[in-house]
Amino acid sequence: MTAPTAAIEAEVAHRLGQGDALSAFDCATAARRGGIDSPRLRYLMVRALAASGDSLGAMHLYGQLGLAGEGDVDSLALAGRIWKDEAFDHDGVERATFLRKAAAAYDHAFQASGADFPAINAASLYAMLGERERAAALAGPIAAHAATGNYWDRATLVEALLLLGRGEEALFHARAAVGQGGSRAGDRASTCRQIARLAASGAIAAADAEAIVAILRPPPVGVYCGRMFRAGGEGEANAVRAIAAALDTQPLSALIGPLACGADILFAEAALARGIDLTIVLPFAEDDFIAQSVQSGGAEWLPRYRRCRDEAAMVHFASNAGYVSDDCQFILGSHTAMGLAKLRARELETAAVQLAVVDPAVAARSGAEIAGTNADIALWQGQGGETLTIPVGGLDRSLVFPPAPRPPDGTQRGLYAILFADFAGFSKLGEAQLPVFASEIMGGIGGILDQFGDAVLFRNTWGDAVYAVIEDPATAARIALAMQEKLDVLPPGLGLEGHRAGMRTGIHFGPIYRGVDPVVGNELWYGTEVTRTARIEPVTLVGQVYCTQPLAAMLALQNARDFDCDYVGKVGLAKDYGELALYRLSRRSA
Secondary structure, eight states: OOHHHHHHHHHHHHHHHTTOHHHHHHHHHHHHHTTOOOHHHHHHHHHHHHHTTOHHHHHHHHHHTTGGGTOOHHHHHHHHHHHHHHHTTSOHHHHHHHHHHHHHHHHHHHHHHOOHHHHHHHHHHHHHTTOHHHHHHHHHHHHHHOOOSSHHHHHHHHHHHHHTTOHHHHHHHHHHHHHSTTOOHHHHHHHHHHHHHHHHTTSSOHHHHHHHHHHHOOOOEEEEEEOOOOSSHHHHHHHHHHHHHHHHHSOOSEEEEOOOTTHHHHHHHHHHHHTOEEEEEESSOHHHHIIIIIGGGOTTHHHHHHHHHHHSSEEEESOOSOOOSOHHHHHHHHHHHHHHHHHHHHHTTSOEEEEEEEOHHHHHHOOOOSSSHHHHHHHHHHTTOEEEEEEOOOOOOOOOOOOOOOOOTTOEEEEEEEEEEEEETGGGOOTTTHHHIIIIIIHHHHHHHHHTGGGEEEEEEETTEEEEEESSHHHHHHHHHHHHHHTSSOOGGGOOTTSOOEEEEEEEEEEEEEEEOTTTOOEEEESHHHHHHHTTGGGSOTTOEEEEHHHHHHHHHTTOTTEEEEEEEEEEOGGGOOEEEEEEEEEOOO
């Protein structure tokens, strides 16, 4: 193994351990595209995709990369992990079927290796299926001889003791696991998820499970916001002390937010100093952001900005568009950060908390803001979130903003959901089939849009393509899924039997201009984010809905729990429009 390969493997494994499955998958994917590859890296790549929630995508990649043929215990057991996760996306008979497949995979890995890790997973799955004696036969030897050298040794022992009804002993070892070096948020989240599933199935005592999950649950994920101000002086010193005290009081698994001068950069510096996993979310093109939100507080902030950006685990852009003097651009950035914090918290089986640096003098005289710290606090709390406010006085807010492009007076612009769809297979239709397509396919889509009434602000179509602007992200998600469900079975009159045909849909959330088409006089909704959405649909698999990170984040922020957003990865868009982090949208089945 070469040194670069070992370093990449270590980095991907570290990100997985921190519970950052998305960046782990992106890191592994980028390395393989760059010519770095190994069986271990392929294993970690599939494991990261599974951890992101895309079980079926992970199983497809598992087969594509030939992991079953590797023969090592981790690769063999990974099949069990994927089937187990898929099981909990279903109920009843379907869940039991996938649980049996998972148990068989883990049992096979145990028989091939004799290792405790696949044995305890097989035992837990048999217990969930009601096969208690079989579970005890696997758990008993682990409880009798288990090592306690690291976190996973302890976690395996805890699970075995719970299966054997020895709750007090399990509680003792759970406490020891937390105090043991090397326990990471992602590892603890995985243990909590497993114990909660065992309790829900009745395989272990609910009271024991609740007590142990309370001990092992990772600290919350933090999302931060705060005032911009000039570097140096009493104000910055006050803010540094206040942020340090807040982070000492409230441990965090991860911290997510922007990187403007002032509070943002101080949060990022404090996170890096404490080893807290840091994700940066920038609202628009980086050069414009630096000019508007970093150097406006003084040139001293720029090297600090660059250091934090370079050392962050991940940097996301809510949009790559340039700044056009529109508060909607900052709103999109902060909403995306808040939604990503909720998504990360779900992944880590923990809560999300907002940390906000406020200037008491500014807060006292602020009105109804649509963007900025007060607006972020109001939105977060309005969605049921907890805010830890950090009052800081003496901030020097004499910021100097550079000129920026402004749209002409009267230009309308706002944040909306955008949907593009087309029909794969349209080019194969003959002249006789076109009227059937128009009435059955496009007519069905029109009927679905009609059902959502005034929430559909604009619609247009040409040939097989559909373009719609929709009031809010959750409604857009419901429309997109309803369209796909409507076309699950195609009308026979199309003559497409044997062809891979169906709708491909992409949805996004971002700022759009609204005006009048100067050529034909019709209403016109346009902008960079509209064009970007149009580039998603051609790379979407037939019969599926892909959504962008801002839309997935908005669904999470609004607590829309009837959807699943499974990470697909950074996908190259059509017509050389760059890469975009995309998610597969589906209706939550269980």
